[in-house]
Amino acid sequence: MGSEEESAVKEPLDLIRLSLDERIYVKLRHDRELRGKLHAYDQHLNMILGDVEEIVTSVEIDDETYEEIVRTTRRTVPFLFVRGDGVILVSPPLRTA
Amino acid sequence: MLFFSYFKDLVGREVTVELKNDLAIRGTLHSVDQYLNIKLENTRVVDQDKYPHMLSVWNCFIRGSVVRYVQLPPDGVDVELLHDATRREARGG
Numbered sequence: 001m002g003s004e005e006e007s008a009v010k011e012p013l014d015l016i017r018l019s020l021d022e023r024i025y026v027k028l029r030h031d032r033e034l035r036g037k038l039h040a041y042d043q044h045l046n047m048i049l050g051d052v053e054e055i056v057t058s059v060e061i062d063d064e065t066y067e068e069i070v071r072t073t074r075r076t077v078p079f080l081f082v083r084g085d086g087v088i089l090v091s092p093p094l095r096t097a
Numbered sequence: 098m099l100f101f102s103y104f105k106d107l108v109g110r111e112v113t114v115e116l117k118n119d120l121a122i123r124g125t126l127h128s129v130d131q132y133l134n135i136k137l138e139n140t141r142v143v144d145q146d147k148y149p150h151m152l153s154v155w156n157c158f159i160r161g162s163v164v165r166y167v168q169l170p171p172d173g174v175d176v177e178l179l180h181d182a183t184r185r186e187a188r189g190g
Contacts, residue, residue, distance in 0.1 A: 017187050020180055042099045042100055046133075048169070048179060079174050081100070081167035083133070086117075089137040 016041055016090055024049075027088045031057040034082065035093055045084035052080045099186045103179070104129040113143060113168040114159055120148055122157065133161035 009015060019038050027033040027045070036052030058075045104126065113123045114135060121144065124137030138156045142148045151157075 013187055017184065020183060021176070039174065039176050040099060040103070040183045043181075048100075048103070048174065050174070050176065077166075077168050078171040079169040081169060083161075083164050083166070084166055085162065092118050 011014045013041075013043060019092060023093050025091050025093045026082070028082075028092075030086075032053070032086075033057075034080075036080065039079075041079045042084070045087040045090070047084070047087070049080050049082060050078065050093045055075060098131070099182055100133060101129065101131050102182070104133065104135075106132050107173055109168070110170050112137075112170070114164055115166040115168065116159070116163050117165045118163070120151075122151070122159070124157075128154070133164065135159045135161065135164065135167075154173075 001032050009018070016038075020041075022038060023035065024038045026049070028034065033055045034049060034052055035055075036049030038047065039050055040048040053074060058071050058073070060069045060071065061067070062069060073097075108126050108128060109125065110126055113135065114127050115121045119185040120142065122137060122140050123143055124140035127138045128140055129135055136158050140151070140154055140157050142151045145152065158174065
């Protein structure tokens with residue numbers, strides 16, 4: 001396959017390289033999450049994702065009952081550039097059941 | 098430099114820049130720099146009723162650090178090229 005140097009996993013960014021052209025899960029600041037196919041990234045964690053779903057989570061508190069209402073807003077975008085300073089973590093997609 | 102080069106190739110295409118303050122601006126990509134500052138032409142705000150204060154703005158300069166997302170044209174992405182460029186860049190970093 002490639003040379004030893006090219007495919008060696010030495011640092012965290014190399015782990016992300018393994019996910020190129022694969023679907024990933026990205027946790028962002030301000031309660032946002034993305035799921036999409038990783039096409040490009042750099043050392044700042046700027047990324048280009050394809051077929052992306054964004055999930056925004058918001059919690060409202062009812063004035064009377066004080067119960068927490070958790071809402072999620074979803075949307076899909078065909079191709080998205082994400083600025084790295086908003087990224088918290090990157091991982092393979094978390095599949096629940 | 099990867100994304101700087103990528104955006105330079107995208108000059109002239111329509112993009113939607115979503116800022117960290119939730120403002121979304123659609124326009125033609127005029128230019129970009131190493132900080133990923135963006136200049137847009139023919140700008141219109143996506144939700145004009147919610148953000149009327151930019152109705153008379155035709156062109157704008159957006160500081161790179163205030164960008165959250167840039168929505169790209171679906172055919173503005175050569176994925177194979179991006180994968181190769183990323184592998185090369187990641188190795189050097």
